[in-house]
Amino acid sequence: MILFANFHFILVLAAIIPAIALLIYVYKEDRLEKEPPGLIIKLVVMGAVSTLLASITESIGMSILESAFYENSFAYRALLYFVVVAVSEEGFKYLVLRLGSWRNPEFNCKFDGVVYAVAVSLGFALWENIQYVLAYGFSTALIRAVTAVPGHACFGVLMGGWYGLAKRKEVQGRLSDSRLARWFAVIFPALVHGAYDYIATNETDTGTVAFIVFVVIMFVICFYTVRKLSTEDKYLDEE
Secondary structure (H helix, E strand, C coil), X not given: CHHHHHHHHHHHHHHHHHHHHHHHHHHHCCCCCCCCHHHXXXXXXXXXXHHHHHHHHHHHHHHHHHHHCCCCCHHHHHHHHXXXXXXXXXXXXXXXXXXXXXXXCCCCECCHHHHHHHHHHHHHHHHHHHHHHHHHCHHHHHHHHXXXXXXXXXXXXXXXXXXXXXXXXXXXXXXXXXHHHHHHHHHHHHHHHHHHHHHHCCCCHHHHHHHHHHHHHHHHHHHHHHHHHHHCCCECCCC
């Protein structure tokens, strides 16, 4: 019994550590003004809660698709990954991100949007990862540690870049630009998320190569984006 409990503890650690490591990396890149740990923890928890919300809409969406399309058809797979899954997950991440940070007085720098969005995304990935690892074992933890968890972090970077810009535009009084940036904060990560899932489920040799290339390019772009946004960070009211 003790051995079984220890095994599960190790699996949970294997699921959690990649998310924590990536969150620490992004947190350390926040050069102007560090965010309160309590706020970051709250956003991580809210991100974990958003997995439940997304699972509900995904179940409903899959039921609708199964009644309208053949399961292996292009239309089914495209709608499943780009709309049902990507829009559900990124949409609920954005919802809890907005509720948990938009009016917070600590949100006073553009890069803060990246830190907050990555915290939410990794909270989502962390809880999702725990569920997968407990169900499928340590090998799943290793695979997801280098694919799915960093993938959610990248989606968070894309969301956070636009989210921080949206806040800056609002502070400047450019409300229409702020609304447009908030739309992009959902649309862009959803498109990349949908492409990630669609390519990942193409179980052919060509599909595997395409997925590896896609993931490498996505990681390079997102790490570059984090460095660039961190270096160019400004206070929201700074010209």
